[in-house]
Amino acid sequence: MTLPHALSGLGEIAADYDILLCDVWGVIHNGRESWPDACAALTRFNQQGGDVVLISNSPRPSSDVVAQLDGLGVPRDSWRAFVTSGDATRAELAKRAPGPAWIIGPDRDWPLYEGLDLARAEGAQDAAFISVTGMVDDETETPEDYRDQLAAGAARGLELICANPDRVVQRGDKLIYCGGSLADLYESLGGRVTMAGKPYGAIYELAVAEGETLLGRPVDRSRVLCIGDGVITDVLGANRQALDCLFIAQGIHGDAAKGPDGRLDPARAAALLEAETTYARYAMLDLAW
Incomplete structure (x- = not known):
């Protein structure tokens, strides 16, 4: 070592x-x-x-x-x-416009999609791919809250674009789950993931x-x-x-x-x-x- x-x-x-x-x-x-x-x-x-x-x-x-x-x-x-x-993920999303994209994440992350002309899907059933920035409510939710929804996407063979590869971050004295933890779960369900951030x-x-x-x-x-x-x-x-x-x-x-x-x-x-x-x-x- x-x-x-x-x-x-x-x-x-x-x-x-x-x-x-x-x-x-x-x-x-x-x-x-x-x-x-x-x-x-x-x-x-x-x-x-x-x-x-x-x-x-x-x-x-x-x-x-x-x-x-x-x-x-x-x-x-x-x-x-x-x-x-x-910044890096917007290029990946632009390649897949107009989608439609099933978007998972809080409203504060909406600037990621501005100007990309992506149609928005309601869920796995009518999506061309999934775009994840994080939990909708990262103060209370965990990846397990999304297991059933993501399983439906994996079953359809949808690609998941993850805009935040971090698994957790520290907010004050709490650890908060990030988009990367959802991407990990999706891969464990057999889904395909693309990420452009670190690493x-x-x-x-x-x-x-x-x-x-x-x-x-x-x-x-x-x-x-x-x-x-x-x-x-x-x-x-x-x-x-x-x-x-x-x-x-x-x-x-x-x-x-x-x-x-x-x-x-x-x-x-x-x-x-x-x-x-x-x-x-x-x-x-x-x-x-």
Whole structure:
């Protein structure tokens, strides 16, 4: 088992990178409040000549999520560009217009579909495919609440497009199920799933393109660092793209990577990574400079 190098702060390695592809939920906020030390670290990276590209599995277009970041107190100078799973997924949905699409998710995610001319189906019986952003009510529902409905879609051989590959996120002190957990259930029922967010390649193509625009030249991929707390999204995505990764081990994993002294235990962090056959070059409990 290869241990990640434990960092005391991002400043130890900042000079080695031109671009940070930084996760959002679980790294710089928890859905209810932003974390000042994490935001300050990104701001300082930008100030010292680097460029931060936020890369999120939010199912909404990035232009629609900026107001959420502002509301949570994430400073605009902590990032230079923003790419979401919603941005990458819109291209997949456009290929399948006019559908009709059986849409599962809360009303707040409707901007994902604006301008795509998709007809809306009432359920599996009259749909050409399924589009999932998450639970309709993620405060109370679990994937099991959708088992019977999704089984009907799988029986018809409908493809499911999942706009948010995250399985869970932390909202305050609660873990909330996301679209990826519905996609997992659908696959277990024999259904076919397509995703464009992390860890899949489409979202990284968009993010690297944003980095090239910021730099004004091609990106040297050896000088790109991915930062995230999701092992099967952020870390796996970095591994698939052959990019260095800083694993934020506290995020959705709570205290699992802490040692008896309350500090990061690299062996415990490595165990979390190895369980999903992934590796991170660096690890911290929380992002800070």
